[in-house]
Amino acid sequence: MNYCSQCGETVTVKVPAGDYVLRHVCDACGIIHYQNPKIVVGCIPEWEDRILLCKRAIEPRYGLWTLPAGFMENGETVQQGAARETLEEANARVQVGALYALFNLPHINQVYMLFRSRLLDLDFGPGAESLETELLDQSQIPWDKIAFPVIHESLSLYFQDRANGDFPLRTGDIQRLAGPGRRYEVCMRDTAEPTS
Numbered sequence: 760m761n762y763c764s765q766c767g768e769t770v771t772v773k774v775p776a777g778d779y780v781l782r783h784v785c786d787a788c789g790i791i792h793y794q795n796p797k798i799v800v801g802c803i804p805e806w807e808d809r810i811l812l813c814k815r816a817i818e819p820r821y822g823l824w825t826l827p828a829g830f831m832e833n834g835e836t837v838q839q840g841a842a843r844e845t846l847e848e849a850n851a852r853v854q855v856g857a858l859y860a861l862f863n864l865p866h867i868n869q870v871y872m873l874f875r876s877r878l879l880d881l882d883f884g885p886g887a888e889s890l891e892t893e894l895l896d897q898s899q900i901p902w903d904k905i906a907f908p909v910i911h912e913s914l915s916l917y918f919q920d921r922a923n924g925d926f927p928l929r930t931g932d933i934q935r936l937a938g939p940g941r942r943y944e945v946c947m948r949d950t951a952e953p954t955s
């Protein structure tokens with residue numbers, strides 16, 4: 760950020776009084792432009808023993824498979840956002856159910872919230888951001904062609920939990936490891952006791 764979105768003057772990166780983090784602060788009007796994590800909301804759309812996946816038509820990860828999910832918009836709830844993303848990416852109507860996965864992705868400043876949801880009919884198909892949409896059973900999941908680690912982890916947990924007939928809320932952290940290549944560390948938090 761070089762210019763203030765409030766008044767158009769230049770901004771300086773500094774720690775404001777009483778703060779401890781570098782911020783973009785306007786040199787003219789003094790407004791502090793806070794930058795905070797984004798929430799990504801999405802669905803695991805279920806139809807009998809299958810779930811709906813989308814093949815991405817956009818970067819990043821063009822041509823790889825993912826669950827319908829995207830950035831939450833102002834003025835909507837997380838459930839409304841998850842349903843909207845499912846409609847936009849898969850032209851699919853869902854009844855949004857329980858929150859199933861909540862992952863922190865601090866290396867890219869995102870929080871993922873994925874909801875189990877019930878597909879209302881089979882009238883779906885690729886939206887503008889998808890090449891294909893498919894209902895897949897567990898044996899058909901393209902595990903080596905999943906777009907994002909958070910989706911891979913969520914799907915893996917989902918099928919484990921489904922085998923047990925119980926879907927507790929899964930929460931965890933996914934961090935990208937330093938060094939070459941795309942390597943990630945997953946740390947689950949859902950069984951963690953509160954620490955004092």
Ligand SMILES: [Zn+2]
Nearest residue numbers: 763766785788
């Ligand atoms: Zn300003």
